[in-house]
Amino acid sequence: MNDKRLDSLKVAEASEAYGTPLRISRIKLVNYKFFYGEFELLVDGENLLVYGENGSGKSSIYKALELLTREKIENLAEDSRNIFNETGEIEIEFGFTNGTEFTITEDTEELPDYVDFLKGLSVFRPMLDYKKLLKVHYSEKPGNKEINLYGMFRQLLKDYPIDNETVLSDIKDLNKYFDELKKVVDGQLLANVNHLMHSYFDNDIRIDSFDYKVIIDDETGGAEPVINMIIDFKENQIKNYHSFLNEARLSALAVSIYFASIKRLIGGLEQESIKLLVLDDLLISLDMSNRLKLLNILKEEFTDFQIFFFTHDKELFELYKNKMDWKKFELYLDDSEDIHKPILKSGKSEIERAKEYFAKKDYDCCALLLRKGFEKILKSYLTPREQLDKNCNDLDLASLVGRTITKSSGENKSILGKLNSDRKHILNPLSHNDNRPVYSEELKQAMTDLAKLKKLLK
Structure with missing residues (x-):
């Protein structure tokens, strides 16, 4: 056992704090499978949604999480070392919200006692893929x-x-x-x-x-x-x-x-266990209607679980990312050099990106993203049929707003009315070539109203 693992034993007493839901806070991979050198994913105890194009390392993260579900960790180096690093040490490091750190190396054979909250994972085995x-x-x-x-x-x-x-x-x-x-x-x-x-x-x-x-x-x-x-x-x-x-x-x-x-299996555990659910490309054969139904299961039946959802389907990623609270990342393959590396992109919403442009006083880009976010929120609320006119053509933003207002009442309706006014007088002009003056406070209020509407319509 190396010094790094000895250091992690010092926080063993923190694993007894079961009063609050225990979650994974970060995952660090070193020379593990696809990842050459160091790669870190900050989860912060939240649910995680990851889109990854083929060959970008998505499955390697899934496999790293799968190690936590094994009773014994054997032969880590045989098929786990990155092919471009023949001698470097392999490490899979997990941080947890109770302060515990756990590192898996080539010497690790089983889960130590100070992470006893992981041992239930080998019983209910929360890893699920289409296979x-x-x-x-x-x-x-x-x-x-x-x-x-x-x-x-x-x-x-x-x-x-x-x-x-x-x-x-x-x-x-x-x-x-x-x-x-x-x-x-x-x-x-x-x-x-x-x-x-x-x-x-x-x-x-x-x-x-x-x-x-x-x-x-x-x-x-x-x-x-x-x-x-x-x-x-x-x-x-x-x-x-x-x-x-x-x-x-x-x-x-x-x-x-x-x-x-x-x-059923987790209900039979005698000791407290971290509750994880790790899903990888689960919905290949499900149509869009059933994909939304599965999302309802996750939100209603697994509220006390930390959910990791991996997919190579960009359309599904876009559909899911605003319908549930989770960290969102996109993984792309950088093959510009001999050693392939991942490109990690934070899956920020249009509202989050708009705030960044607002801070830079780039009001045109801010307005364009808010307009795009407004349309996306409305489409997430309306059914696919409600997004079409009588001739089955896609509705424009003005018509989407009108149809959503018709379905709404109370505070929803009030905010929609304000945003519809903003659309006409601020978002549309700033999204096009228009020389009228920019009122930053109105743009700021539009961001606040849009974020509030997103929560209400969810």
């Missing part, structure tokens, strides 16, 4: 009529506590294992999955039951445990659901199963 979702509806064996979910449940619930000394994966007798698994799956977990499906995604779909059995594998001749899921669709039982439901519904079903499992 895991596929396990719910994709069969690796061609020609299979039914999906075998045994492997998924075996891995997902392997550390579910049966008693003080036993977890599910400790049970070696298959009959006894199935008996215990049924108690976990067929009770509250099944009810929670159906709750998520009905409350957020689709009232027509319900998991009716799970069928547990052992069959003889035709290729090996050995016994194969099988768990099949039986779906109820509009009061009709469907066994081959993966060939009947469309991809969006299958993804919604998979999301509901994993989210319900995470909530």
Whole structure:
């Protein structure tokens, strides 16, 4: 153990402060996977939304967070060292809002006791990507009529506590294992999955039951445990659901199963644990309507979790960034030199950027960004259909304002009226070639009103 790790032991007593929600405050990567040299991401205990173009390091940050969910950290150097740095030390450093610092190096084998608040992560495993979702509806064996979910449940619930000394994966007798698994799956977990499906995604779909059995594998001749899921669709039982439901519904079903499992597992922990939820390119097969429904799940079902959301979909990033409170970053690839590096851009809102230009007395740019931000806020409030005229053409800003005013009342309506006046007399003229005088106080008030409207309409 090097000196840096010894220093971090001095703040061990801070890990006992469970009175306030514990969060990650920063992540520092040194010579780890994509990142050559040092790279630091300041999270400040907030939720994190990251857009990253392909090859910009997004997946490396996801993998670094995944290290916290392992019971043992082994062979870090084998596939983790940046290819351009053959000798430099690999470090993954985490800072937490309770003051604790934890550094993973090539010598680290397991989580030390002073970060015991991380140990629950290996039980409820909060890492989820589209590959895991596929396990719910994709069969690796061609020609299979039914999906075998045994492997998924075996891995997902392997550390579910049966008693003080036993977890599910400790049970070696298959009959006894199935008996215990049924108690976990067929009770509250099944009810929670159906709750998520009905409350957020689709009232027509319900998991009716799970069928547990052992069959003889035709290729090996050995016994194969099988768990099949039986779906109820509009009061009709469907066994081959993966060939009947469309991809969006299958993804919604998979999301509901994993989210319900995470909530079930964390509810069984005996000690306090940091609550993380790390999602990577989760919504590839979900349409826009279901993407917004998933956002509602995050806001309503995971309010006490720190959420890390990674995506390579710029449209999704733009959709999500103003609909939830989180730090926003964009990652781009700088391949101008032999050693590729990331370009980290803070995902500031138009209002935040407008304030910067206002401070520089660049009022034209300030007004242009406020006008753009005003339009974006209105579009986030109106449905896609409400943003179109009777001929299905996009509404201009004036028409968007009018339609939003029609839907609004009280303070919302009052602020919209003021901003509509600002649009005509300040924002529009400053966004075009216009020589009328600039009234900085009115521009400043427009920024205040727009920030207030954003909160009210959210």
